[in-house]
Amino acid sequence: MITIPETIWTRMLDEFEGEAREVEQVAYFDGIVIEDAERMVGVATTLTIPDALLEAGRFEVSPEAMSQAGKHFRRCRMQRLAQVHTHPSAWVGHSPWDDQRAYSQAVGAISIVLPDFARNRPTLEQAGVHVRTRTGWRQLSEEEKAQRLRLVPGYLDFRKHETKPITNLPTSVLTPRGRRWWHALAFWRNKEA
Numbered sequence: 726m727i728t729i730p731e732t733i734w735t736r737m738l739d740e741f742e743g744e745a746r747e748v749e750q751v752a753y754f755d756g757i758v759i760e761d762a763e764r765m766v767g768v769a770t771t772l773t774i775p776d777a778l779l780e781a782g783r784f785e786v787s788p789e790a791m792s793q794a795g796k797h798f799r800r801c802r803m804q805r806l807a808q809v810h811t812h813p814s815a816w817v818g819h820s821p822w823d824d825q826r827a828y829s830q831a832v833g834a835i836s837i838v839l840p841d842f843a844r845n846r847p848t849l850e851q852a853g854v855h856v857r858t859r860t861g862w863r864q865l866s867e868e869e870k871a872q873r874l875r876l877v878p879g880y881l882d883f884r885k886h887e888t889k890p891i892t893n894l895p896t897s898v899l900t901p902r903g904r905r906w907w908h909a910l911a912f913w914r915n916k917e918a
């Protein structure tokens with residue numbers, strides 16, 4: 726089971742959206758793996774985008790780009806948990822090229838395919854998820870997908886006060902934390918005066 730924070734999924738969609746050209750794009754979910762005798766649990770901590778060659782119908786990650794995109798593994802004791810790439814159409818299968826050029830051919834490797842260049846901000850449910858078996862790549866059923874991958878909140882905020890980003894507000898309407906409430910009143914009094 727691989728756990729992916731929604732913040733990482735969202736950031737990936739943001740980055741894919743930022744590509745103006747109509748080309749396939751690729752990213753990786755990297756993270757921490759906890760293994761015991763029975764199962765492997767992976768937690769994605771990092772979205773890694775390689776310096777890939779992007780084309781309308783495929784992408785290519787050179788050995789140099791792949792090595793660059795894996796330099797943090799040893800230092801951070803991290804592993805690559807999954808590859809994500811986009812397709813031009815609604816089809817989220819694996820092409821022979823995808824089979825051959827996937828980031829890994831290790832049994833259990835996971836490859837996620839997003840439809841329509843990920844332009845419509847696809848959910849995990851809309852993605853095709855493929856696993857490398859001993860005999861080749863196989864697309865997972867909806868049920869298998871849910872057993873292999875899950876998204877969890879990456880950010881929860883229960884504060885009751887104003888939570889708009891401070892930079893979007895004129896500084897004059899802010900009441901900084903720690904300021905006494907009557908200072909806010911004084912502000913309004915001054916404004917009316």
Ligand SMILES: [Zn+2]
Nearest residue numbers: 810812820823
């Ligand atoms: Zn593909």
